[in-house]
Amino acid sequence: VQLVESGGGLVQAGGSQRLACVASERRVSTGTWAWFRQAPGQAQEFVASIKRGQYTTYADSVKGRFTITARNAENTVYLEMNSLKDEDTATYFCASTYSGLVGILQQRADQYADWGQGTQVTVSS
Numbered sequence: 001v002q003l004v005e006s007g008g009g010l011v012q013a014g015g016s017q018r019l020a021c022v023a024s025e026r027r028v029s030t031g032t033w034a035w036f037r038q039a040p041g042q043a044q045e046f047v048a049s050i051k052r053g054q055y056t057t058y059a060d061s062v063k064g065r066f067t068i069t070a071r072n073a074e075n076t077v078y079l080e081m082n083s084l085k086d087e088d089t090a091t092y093f094c095a096s097t098y099s100g101l102v103g104i105l106q107q108r109a110d111q112y113a114d115w116g117q118g119t120q121v122t123v124s125s
Helices: 103-107
Strands: 002-004 009-012 017-023 032-038 045-051 055-060 065-071 074-081 090-097 119-124
Touching: 002 090, 009 017, 017 032, 017 090, 017 119, 032 065, 045 065, 045 074, 045 103, 055 065
Parallel strands: 009 119
Antiparallel strands: 002 017, 017 074, 032 045, 032 090, 045 055, 065 074, 090 119
8 A cells, every 4th residue: 555645844833734645555434544743853653543534533732733534535634734833843654554443553653554755844933
């Protein structure tokens, strides 16, 4: 399964950005899809996930600001990011697995078999 992210760039604090993850072979309405991020010198962290195209989970740090959606017609998973903060600066990675992950497993990077190359998001204040 090939995942290709896009939509990163430079954005001002308080602004919005939308990331896209286009998938080949696996339908976004199946399995579990997620966004993770990694800032320089820091560990990779879970951002958001969507299972079977509808059940979403968010990290506390982005809850209420970020929205993950899956659009079947485009076979794309989006991450809409609003009210961006300096601490959101990171490389964002799309990940996927055929499994419908349960609970806390959705937040574990080792549960995802397929990864994109990442897209950089830089928030300037």
